[in-house]
Amino acid sequence: MSTTQNTRDLLLSQGQRLFWGRGYSNVGLREIAAAAGVDVALVSRYFGSKQGLFSATLEALDALGPSDFPDEDALTETIVHLFVTAPRDGDEPSAFNMMLVNARDPDVGEMVRKAHQEKWQNALEAVIGDSTRATLFMAAVLGFALAEKHLRLSGLGAPDGAEYAAQLRHVLRAALDYEPA
Amino acid sequence: MSTTQNTRDLLLSQGQRLFWGRGYSNVGLREIAAAAGVDVALVSRYFGSKQGLFSATLEALDALGPSDFPDEDALTETIVHLFVTAPRDGDEPSAFNMMLVNARDPDVGEMVRKAHQEKWQNALEAVIGDSTRATLFMAAVLGFALAEKHLRLSGLGAPDGAEYAAQLRHVLRAALDYEPA
DNA sequence: AAAAGTGTTCAACAAGTGTTGACTTGATAC
DNA sequence: GTATCAAGTCAACACTTGTTGAACACTTTT
Numbered sequence: 001m002s003t004t005q006n007t008r009d010l011l012l013s014q015g016q017r018l019f020w021g022r023g024y025s026n027v028g029l030r031e032i033a034a035a036a037g038v039d040v041a042l043v044s045r046y047f048g049s050k051q052g053l054f055s056a057t058l059e060a061l062d063a064l065g066p067s068d069f070p071d072e073d074a075l076t077e078t079i080v081h082l083f084v085t086a087p088r089d090g091d092e093p094s095a096f097n098m099m100l101v102n103a104r105d106p107d108v109g110e111m112v113r114k115a116h117q118e119k120w121q122n123a124l125e126a127v128i129g130d131s132t133r134a135t136l137f138m139a140a141v142l143g144f145a146l147a148e149k150h151l152r153l154s155g156l157g158a159p160d161g162a163e164y165a166a167q168l169r170h171v172l173r174a175a176l177d178y179e180p181a
Numbered sequence: 182m183s184t185t186q187n188t189r190d191l192l193l194s195q196g197q198r199l200f201w202g203r204g205y206s207n208v209g210l211r212e213i214a215a216a217a218g219v220d221v222a223l224v225s226r227y228f229g230s231k232q233g234l235f236s237a238t239l240e241a242l243d244a245l246g247p248s249d250f251p252d253e254d255a256l257t258e259t260i261v262h263l264f265v266t267a268p269r270d271g272d273e274p275s276a277f278n279m280m281l282v283n284a285r286d287p288d289v290g291e292m293v294r295k296a297h298q299e300k301w302q303n304a305l306e307a308v309i310g311d312s313t314r315a316t317l318f319m320a321a322v323l324g325f326a327l328a329e330k331h332l333r334l335s336g337l338g339a340p341d342g343a344e345y346a347a348q349l350r351h352v353l354r355a356a357l358d359y360e361p362a
Numbered sequence: 363a364a365a366a367g368t369g370t371t372c373a374a375c376a377a378g379t380g381t382t383g384a385c386t387t388g389a390t391a392c
Numbered sequence: 393g394t395a396t397c398a399a400g401t402c403a404a405c406a407c408t409t410g411t412t413g414a415a416c417a418c419t420t421t422t
Contacts, residue, residue: 007399025206026287029380039401044381103331104282106207113332121334135328135336136352142332143324147316150284151294151323153302155316166362171317174355181344188369210410220371225411 008046010036015043016057021091023101024054024108054108058115061095064123075127076172079141080165088159096145128176136175144168189227191217196224197238202272204282205235205289235289239296242276245304256308257353260322261346269340277326309357317356325349 014035018027029050033040047053069075086094102112124134144167147153157163186194195216199208210231214221228234250256267275283293305315325348328334338344 022287023285028378030378040380041382041402042400045399050380099332100327101285103327104204106203109331116332125336131336132338132348133336135334136348138332138334139324139328140321140352141324142327143320143322146281146284146323146327147320150290151280151297151319153316153319155306155312155314157313163362167313167317167359170359171321171352171355174352174358177355178348178351181347209408211408221410222372222412223370226369231410 007036007038007042010038011043011046011053012056015053016060017093019054019057019102020093020095020098021101024050024105029053051107051111055111058111061098061115061119063119068123069127072128072176075124076169076176079172080168083144083168084159084165086159090149092149096141097149100142100146100150130180132180133176133178136178137172140171140175144171188217188219188223191219192224192227192234193237196234197241198274200235200238200283201274201276201279202282205231205286210234232288232292236292239292242279242296242300244300249304250308253309253357256305257350257357260353261349264325264349265340265346267340271330273330277323278330281323281327281331311361313361314357314359317359318353321352321356325352 011032015032018032018035029043030040032053033043043050043053047056069078082094082096086092091097099112099116102108103116105112121134121138124137125131128134128137148156148159156167192213196213199213199216210224211221213234214224224231224234228237250259263275263277267273272278280293280297283289284297286293302315302319305318306312309315309318329337329340337348
């Protein structure tokens with residue numbers, strides 16, 4: 001690999017970390033470039049624009065496949081494991097946080113919603129077998145993350161304890177148990 | 182006439198509408214002033230700063246009192262009614278949307294979290310009788326709003342139909358039914 | 363009539379944004 | 393040796409942001 005690939009990757013990883021952690025409009029190109037230790041102009045050179053860089057980070061979103069989760073229980077436990085082991089600084093650049101922080105952005109919101117639809121929603125519907133339950137499931141996941149990490153509500157158990165996991169499991173199961181009229 | 186709003190009130194109401202709908206950092210003072218039909222400089226004049234104007238809009242957050250909701254059922258139905266009758270443009274300036282859009286803002290996030298704690302969380306705990314269930318309840322409400330209005334997920338029923346209300350009722354009840362280990 | 367006070371307008375500021383183009387650098391190929 | 397070409401640097405652009413202070417118009421007070 002050439003040096004080009006190195007700085008390009010540096011910009012990409014730092015861009016992902018900052019965009020996914022603090023939100024597209026709250027991060028400037030100069031901050032990303034400084035974190036990568038390179039010049040700002042290289043963003044335009046390699047990615048065309050700020051939106052181009054963000055779009056490139058979106059490709060790192062893991063695409064869920066139906067084969068990843070044999071059934072709903074495995075899916076639930078994967079989510080629970082993700083939450084329990086997630087870092088607990090306020091700007092955690094996880095995929096969930098990325099959705100929460102960028103879904104409504106005027107510049108990249110549409111991109112984010114599209115990525116969610118393509119990479120997650122369809123796969124969730126395949127595993128869960130129903131579009132409504134899949135949406136409620138996603139709502140439960142994001143609501144839990146929002147309450148804990150953004151509003152920083154108290155009332156939840158310590159993230160490394162059994163109670164925290166039980167609470168998350170409870171709301172996820174409730175979403176999966178919904179019966180259309 | 183008697184409802185003749187002075188300039189301060191005009192700025193306040195337009196500021197609330199835009200801040201609560203699109204988020205603090207996505208709205209400029211010039212846009213607010215233009216919507217109110219006055220000059221930008223009047224914001225500094227009457228509210229000191231942009232943050233001062235936002236802070237003033239926060240005082241319009243309805244403080245929930247324990248007397249507002251005799252029991253959990255009344256609380257649930259109030260929330261359901263709020264969702265069913267909420268306007269459906271993308272920038273609805275409801276109190277829920279205000280939380281979703283501004284809770285993580287670097288400038289006003291702390292203000293928002295504090296307002297939530299003072300005006301809602303304590304009252305919810307009083308009605309629900311448990312801090313954990315109150316937090317899960319709030320998470321369910323915000324997750325539902327986020328999925329529908331921000332991610333614009335399909336899979337939920339039409340907002341004016343019975344199924345939509347049933348879905349919301351289901352996840353709210355699940356939060357209230359949580360039993361700590 | 364003069365003075366003081368009030369609400370408003372206007373132009374400008376300093377700081378920040380994403381983006382661009384000209385330039386230097388360094389290695390490779392002719 | 394020289395030309396070539398990509399990689400990186402640097403300064404500046406045009407634009408937007410929140411904020412400020414001087415000036416204006418108008419009413420009220422002295």
